[in-house]
Amino acid sequence: LDALRAANPGLPVVGVVQPGAQAACRASRRGNIAVIATESTIRGRAYHKAIHSLRPDAQIIGQPCPLFVPLAEEGWVDGKIVEDIAARYLDPIFRPASGSDTPETPDCLVLGCTHFPLLARAIRNVIGPEPVIVDSAATTALAVQAELQAAGLMRPLRTGPGGNECGEARFLTTDDVPRFVRTGGLFLGTAIAPDEVELIDL
Numbered sequence: 698l699d700a701l702r703a704a705n706p707g708l709p710v711v712g713v714v715q716p717g718a719q720a721a722c723r724a725s726r727r728g729n730i731a732v733i734a735t736e737s738t739i740r741g742r743a744y745h746k747a748i749h750s751l752r753p754d755a756q757i758i759g760q761p762c763p764l765f766v767p768l769a770e771e772g773w774v775d776g777k778i779v780e781d782i783a784a785r786y787l788d789p790i791f792r793p794a795s796g797s798d799t800p801e802t803p804d805c806l807v808l809g810c811t812h813f814p815l816l817a818r819a820i821r822n823v824i825g826p827e828p829v830i831v832d833s834a835a836t837t838a839l840a841v842q843a844e845l846q847a848a849g850l851m852r853p854l855r856t857g858p859g860g861n862e863c864g865e866a867r868f869l870t871t872d873d874v875p876r877f878v879r880t881g882g883l884f885l886g887t888a889i890a891p892d893e894v895e896l897i898d899l
Contacts, residue, residue, distance in 0.1 A: 709844040716840040717807050717833035718747035724829040725805035728755040731790050731828075733820075734809030736761040744809050758803060762786045762813070769812040770880050779819040791824045807831045815883060868894040 698712045721730050721744075732744040739759040748755050764782050773779055791802055806824060808814055811834040821830065845851045870877040874894050881889045 709848060711837060711840050711844055713811060713833045713837045714743045714747050714809075716836035717809060717831055718744055718751060720831045720836040721748060721805050721807045722752045722755070724831055725752075725755070725803075727801070727804050728752055729801050729803045730755055730805045730807060731758045731760060731803035732807040732809045733760045733762045733765075733786065733813060734807075735766065736763050738809055744807060756801070756803075758790055760786055760790060762810075765816055766810065766812045769815040769883070770876075772879070772883055774815045774883070775819050779816060780822055783816065783819050783823045787820065787823050791828065803828055805829045805831060807833060809833055811837075811884075866893065869897050870894055871897060871899050 698710055701710045702708075721732075730748060732739070732748075734744065738744070739761040742759070745757050745759060748757055762783075765786075768774065768779060768782065793802070804827070806820070806828050808817065808820070808830060813820070814832045814834050817830060817832070824830075842851075868877065868881065868889060874891055874896050877894055878889045878891050881894075
C-alpha cells in the first residue's frame with residue numbers, strides 16, 4: 698500500500714486490513730479477537746499490527762484457513778463438508794479442550810480474507826451465535842465509500858434491472874474468464890455476463 702501511495706500521490710488507496718481492524722476494535726467488548734485469513738496474511742501479522750495500533754491491550758489469535766479460498770472459489774460455501782473443515786480450524790479457538798491453556802474465547806472474529814464472507818453461514822454454525830463476525834470485505838467497501846464521499850467523487854446512481862439503483866461495473870481478470878464469471882457472481886450475489894469481463898495479461 699505504501700508503494701502504491703508513493704506512486705500515486707493524491708489518489709486515495711484503501712487496503713482491507715485497516716478497515717477490518719477498526720471494525721474489530723469497535724465490535725470486541727473484551728478485546729479478545731480472533732483473525733482468520735490466508736497463511737501469508739497470518740504469518741505477516743498484518744491484522745495483529747493494525748489491531749494493536751488501535752487497541753494495544755487486545756488479545757489476538759491468528760488462524761490460517763488455507764482451504765477456505767478454494768472452497769469459496771468452487772462455490773462450496775455451506776453443508777457438512779464445509780462445516781467440518783471450518784470446525785477443524787475454529788474449534789481449537791472457540792471450543793478449546795477442557796484443561797487447555799488457550800486464552801479466553803474470542804468475542805470477535807475477523808474474516809481477514811475477502812473470500813471468507815462466502816463461508817460466513819458455515820463459520821457461524823461452527824462458532825455459535827455469540828462472537829461478532831467482522832466482514833473485512835464489507836468494512837473495506839464502506840471505507841472506500843467514505844473516501845469517495847469525502848473527496849466528492851461519488852458518481853450518481855443509475856437505474857438498473859428491476860428498477861434498482863446501481864453503479865457501473867468493469868471487471869478485469871488475469872485468470873480464466875468463465876471461472877471469474879462463476880466465482881464473481883457468488884461474491885456479488887448477482888450474475889456477471891462473460892462480455893462484461895476483460896482478460897488482461899500482466
